[in-house]
Amino acid sequence: MIEVRDLVKKYGSHKAVDGVTFSVARGELFGLLGPNGAGKTTTIGVLSTLLHADGGQVRIGGHDVAAGAKEVRRLIGVVPQEIALYTDLTARDNLMFWGRLHGLGGAALGKRVEELLVMADLVDAARRKVETYSGGMQRRLNLVAGLIHEPEVLFLDEPTVGIDAQARSRILELIAQLGRQGLTVIYTTHYLEEAEQLCDRIGVIDRGRLVALGDKESLISQIGDADLIRLSLPADRHEAFRAAGAGWPGCTGIGERRGKLEVRTPDGGRLLPVIQEWLRANDLPLEQLEIERPNLETLYLTLTGRGLREDAP
Amino acid sequence: MTRAWVFARRDLKRMAADRRALVVNVALPLALTAVMGLSFGGGVFGKKGISAIPVAIVAEDVPESMRTRLLEGLEKSGFFAPVWADSLAADTLVRNGKVAAALVLPDDPLTAFFRADSLVVEVWKDPSSDIKAGIVEEIVGRGVLRVQAGEAAFRALWPDDYMTIGADSLGLDGLLEGDVTDIWTRLRDPGQTAARERAFDFLVRQFDHQVALQRALQGAAAGLAVADKVPTGQEEQRETSLFDYFLPSFAVFFLMFAVAAGARDLHRERARRTLQRQLLGPGPAWPIVVGKWIASVAQGLVMLSVLLGVGALLFRVNLGPDPWTLPIVIVLTCTAAAGFFLALALLVSREKVLDNLCTAVILVSGMIGGNFLPVDNLPPWAAGAGRYVFNYWANLSFSRVIGGNEGLSGIATPLLVLAGASLVLLVVILVLFNARVKRGGWA
Secondary structure, eight states: OEEEEEEEEEETTEEEEEEEEEEEOTTOEEEEEOOTTSSHHHHHHHHTTSSOOSEEEEEETTEETTTTHHHHHHHEEEEOSSOOSOTTSBHHHHHHHHHHHTTOOHHHHHHHHHHHHHHTTOSTTTTSBGGGSOHHHHHHHHHHHTTTTOOSEEEEESTTTTOOHHHHHHHHHHHHHHHHTTOEEEEEESOHHHHHHHOSEEEEEETTEEEEEEOHHHHHHTTTTOEEEEEOOOGGGHHHHHHHHTTSTTOOEEEEETTEEEEEESOHHHHHHHHHHHHHHTTOOOOSEEEEOOOHHHHHHHHHSSOTTSOOO | OHHHHHHHHHHHHHHHHOHHHHIIIIIHHHHHHHHHHHHHOOGGGSOSSSOOEEEEEEOTTSOHHHHHHHHHHHHHTSSEEEEEOOHHHHHHHHHTTSSSEEEEOOSSHHHHHHTTOOOOOEEEEOGGGHHHHHHHHHHHHHHHHHHHHHHHHHHHHOGGGSHHHHHHHTTOTTTTOSSHHHHHHHHTOGGGHHHHHHHHHHHHHHHHHHHHHHHHHHTOSOOOOOOOOOOTTOOSOOOOOHHHHHHHHHHHHHHHHHHHHHHHHHHHHHHHTHHHHHHTSSSOSHHHHHHHHHHHHHHHHHHHHHHHHHHHHHHOOOOOSSTTHHHHHHHHHHHHHHHHHHHHHHHOSOHHHHHHHHHHHHHHHHHHTTSSSOGGGSOHHHHHHHTTSHHHHHHHHHIIIIITOOOGGGGHHHHHHHHHHHHHHHHHHHHHHHHHHHTTTTO
């Protein structure tokens, strides 16, 4: 359904998107994961015809987004990161407007608006001005407004930013429901757990480049079955720990991040007692010792050296 | 255009829902209009021009019937708002500034007339109301001069018939003394038949001479002819006031703020991403900006119509010689204003910059375009520069229609300029908007 080949988008000399390539099958829920400033929104901007690419090719539903923008726009729906609604109008007025914009009218528009109000659970609040809504209600309306013309592809750009856990859960539920209905979804987020929970496949983007692509399992396998043991020690003991660790069975490497030592091992359960023993022998406390199973966060850390919630430089 | 209407309809709905904008764009100008109207205008709240001057009349020995006629005459003149008072009360009224002046007629004026005694009318003036009191003095003085001139002519032409001389020579001395009742009683006395006949002849001659004097005055060598020149086709004389000028010019001033706010909304929509969402709709992008233009024009039409309508209703502001000239001026003013501020919005990249620019442009163009001073009174440099701003032509059109009661033919040039500017500006905003869409400048 979506094919992206060597996509490049520059702002002056800065490459916001640098040679990104991926494809999304019809009905797939594809996650684009990366920190703020990684290039996710710019990629969505080009895919949704709002921005012109400086290189590469993007095709949606067989249409080139540059040459066939008009056809592409009929296929896609976009839910921006911001609440792109008229908050001084009611929910119904908003949906009626967005529907008319897409050429709907009469009874068909009225019916579609009612369907979407039900989907967003906003029937009772439909006649209230959007500015009186909670953050979660606004987000839900923002989402269904992108569905008014029944698009085949939906771009969701960080649709859960700035809302509480309960509201986020309802939004994710709604997106999962859309996925089950066969809608092709591209979902950008910097919330790892959302991508893990929702997406069939995930592309990890960093500094404009796609650094990993695949389903959750295959991505994690890229960093092996490595467990990560983290511990805090006084700085003057780091060298001694590294020296000792080099001889421990199963220890494949010792690194350091934010003042903490990180020990990589295929089996954290076997190495942990060895480390504890060394700490006792050296009169060091056992607190702040933790073991982390491999996940997308560790993948991201491994690939970029930074956490997902840290902004891109 | 159907798509443009979708966008315009949305903006109009938003404007109608925005109570604050309604207050700023309609209620505030209306309040200002009312204040201006009460200060400069007339209409149902008062008379235009100088109001009637309050004067006290002291005429203690004048019969009641004559007083009433005198009062009615003074009121009818429109210049005076007379009140009767005795000399003490009149003195107090003048000193307290309650009346501009007091006219004090001499005691027993009728007897003085028949005796040909000099009739001296006193005028007591309130010095703090020197203009009004001066007007009273001038009008009374004119009347006194007229009596003096008539009397001098009478004396020169018919010295034998001049009141006291004639009456004495006819042996009527004593017959014409006292008040009218006394004179009448004496004349009806049968013993006075001969004297009555002489008196009758005397009075007839008096009237003959008076008539002769009147006729002579009609053919006098010098005269004053004052004529009101009203516009052709207008039967009644129409008075204008400063309000007639400032109502439309202030309305245009407020219109500029309203349409500038509409233009700013383009940048707000961009910040909120609603603009980008609209750009993702099928079809061309130009209806988005045309929709904004239509909404701004419609908002302006409502504003100007309400303000001028209220001005006409409450303050009798002239709405022009026919039903179509003023509406055409209003429409072209709104189209030019909407185009001008949207073009400005498309030339800058950020709302904050636009905000400051709009304020500066409105104030400067207000000054040179005649929103603070009538266009005809602008200094030459300002009038020259004003020609480059649309509001100059709008103000010129309004002042000619409302102040000068001119029709379409009288305002052809400013109307053509406004129409041309509207068209050019519409093309400019379409070009600028589409160019920005093409280079992804709204993303």
